[in-house]
Amino acid sequence: MTTEKPAAPSHVGVLGGGRMGAGIAHAFLLAGARVRVVERDAASAEAASERIVESIGRSVERDSALDASEILGRLECGADYAAFGACDLVVEAVPEDRALKEASLANVEAAMPETAVLASNTSSISIDDLAAGRGKPERFLGLHFFNPVPASRLVEIVQGATTDPAIVEAARDWVRALGKTPIVVRDSPGFASSRLGVMLGLEAIRMLEEGVASAEDIDAAMTLGYRHPMGPLRTTDIVGLDVRLGIAEELAATLGPRFEPPPLLRTMVADGRLGRKSGEGFYTWTSAPAENGNGR
Template sequence: MSAPGRVGVLGGGRMGAGIAHAFLLAGAHVVVVERDAASADAAAQRVGDSIRRSVERDPGLDASELTARLRTGTDVTLFGDTELLIEAVPEDRALKEQALARAEAVLPDGAVLATNTSSIPIDVLAAARRRPERVLGLHFFNPVPSSALVEIVRGGRTAGEVVERARGWVEALGKTPIVVADSPGFASSRLGVALGLEAIRMLEEGVATAADIDAAMTLGYRHPIGPLRTTDLVGLDVRLGIAEELARELGDRFAPPDLLRRLVAEGRLGRKTGAGFYDWTEETR
């Protein structure tokens, strides 16, 4: 199956820009909508930077042709003819509910409404939607261009036809889809955050250094990246938000460690700020 012809992305941060980039490479026309003009310009810059990196890796790509299929703006009415809308705003339940409501109000009746949430139950986000059967989760992973997985989350009322269309779209991106039932944290976040939180607790308790904890998993269990470095890449603030959501739904085993809360309060959010569990200053210059 080919990618949808027209895709909307609501939210043009790191994840939203990565999702837009992936669909552009698959041949879609993509509209990214942000909250204000400055944010829309920043989103266009992020996608443009990703396109340039893709062209450097594959000279057969035409940067001008890819860029011509991208549009950014601040008005949700730009989504009026999209086949697929993906919400990619920060991991906050109220914010996502507001974003989905704004998007649904302008979408064509046959459009699929997807959320990139990594932890909030789909049925919660779909409850107030007019067409909950057309709502599902499309959980992309950071960084989107190099990630091979997309988690398709089927809500209790999501139509089977919508899930199958989503599976085809993910495959058209050159990524592997997995389909999971709606539950807190789904499959990937629930397992990944559980490992990451335990690694943070071990660091907090002085069991070992961050590098040695990560080495235990990369060398001992052949994980490509250790849990603390992964947390830096995802963003400590993002991990904290997911942990808080999972703790509400699944109990204290997902309660965020004090160390995680302290680092977030200090603004040490990982690679995007230059420091987290590791020093990233050389990469952020």
């Protein structure tokens, strides 16, 4: 008896074509979907397209069975929300700002079909809070992808109090169709991954701040001692110090002072040392990829 492989939605929309949005688009393109990426303006849409083309090119170099022309023929990038009008699923992937996400989700919902599913890639903001403004909260959930999306094996499905269980089961299949593993968590501050990951990252920053050890040695303690694939400070650089700060502030507001961001993190963000995307964080990055306004 053979088990049929789950299929991705036929038409997928992604709001935001920065690092996360481009990675999400990449994943669905490789799974066979038509993907429409919407950005804030034409220049940002062009930058998103270039980012995705480059990313797909790297996948094609690794797998000669992939046809870049066929894959990219299913991609559209623009600045008009009307592009979401034919989508089965739309994933919001704008920066981790509550007001921005609420406004963006309202614009997406107004453009997408009533039968479509709307998801947020938020890593810390309450799905129930975001669902409160939705016309169809039962068709809304969290799909938390991890950076870099093409290489990451995990997607965290966040089920809100009003999310239809059938939508959650459909999301499980969509994630499996991407070749990734889904986990399902109920809506709670930081969900599972951000809550654990941020706590470890914040403590590592405090240790660096206190002069306990160098960034390299703190990271080595976790990669060599606990077999983590990457240390917490290098991970913070890749995620973005501004993103990690935003998540920590959200968790501190809901879970208390144990998530209060260390002064060093606030100082580095204020100085523009955001990690890999700025070229400087806890480490120096020689090739910092360009980001746009919707990039995380």
